[in-house]
Amino acid sequence: MRKKNSMETKASEGHASRRLSSAQRRRQLLDTALSIVREEGADSLTLGHLAKRAGVSKPVVYDHFGTRSVLLIELYKSIDTQQSEALRTALASGTRSVKGTAKLLASTYIHCSATTDGDWQAVGAALAGSKEKDAVYQELLDGYVRLFALVLQPHAALPPEELERRCAALIGAGEALSTSMVRGTCSEAQAAETFAALILGSLRSTQR
Template sequence: MLDVALTIVRDEGADRLTLGHLAARAGISKPVAYDHFGTRSKLLIELYKSIDQTQAAALQAALTTGERSIEETIAALASAYIHCYADTTGEWHAIGAALAGSEEKEAVYQELLDGYVQLFAAVLKPHIDLQQAELERRCIGLIGAGEALSGAMVRGNCGEPEAAETFASLIRGGLRESLSCRSNGEA
């Protein structure tokens, strides 16, 4: 059902995604859709989580394969993060907008962002001479920048390569003074 829901969002927009419309498009009865999701908000939350899980897995796979220098790590991190948004062709933002103001969405969104903070910190830690708490705070800021750049890209204000390079530059700048301690002059 989530695949059909994603198709509806892609083809018709998030506003058209209702439990009744999902049931009709999936060839199931309305009660089945309502029994499974309960409400439209819960359907949107599950779809939001599903898209994120797919993108987080792709991001983690891109970042945890092979050894990289700090520059290669930063480039891979920025590129993979921005590509996750490009790969969803705007569905992530459309579903997020449809859930705007939902307390449940805010809790889920924060949980997802916390996961990205941990992933960023784990990928950067081997190259950074910062205490874990400080590294995580910086990753929070960097992810905020990545979110803003991704949104700009989705709105057509820049392309994926420009967004990724800008994000990489911000990562370097946000970590510059702590890079040289462990990277032997790679920064």
């Protein structure tokens, strides 16, 4: 009787699983891929292993991603999207002083890195040397530069080009601090405090 119930349950789950839309299936596969990275490491993430963990056939995974590199790229972008959306949400409301803006910008950016628990860095490391990764990485960083410039513009009397250059430098510093935090060489609070100081320092001579 137990065996029958178990089989019925699996059949029911499989039937429900087949009803997933393409977008839902893709989200499920990316969530499962992230679980593999967290539990087993990025080196264990293959299309075959993902299919097994997700309970689908290999062709389903290949239809969505094609190659392991594409899967890693899409996972990399997915993790970043969650970070950037959290950052935009935190910055969306209210007007703040330059110090308040720097503090919120720094703390939110660093916290976003903390919540990934090194996932973004791990997937990035698995993509090391990939031309696709370099292009995507630069695209994502450029997005953060534009966001920082937009948020800091009211507090800086700088030409747009100079402000973007300074924001590019700040993003580089933020990434370095995030990496130090993930490695355990500093706490999240310490990384955020240092980052806020750097943001203020980049604007100090040009504040309105």
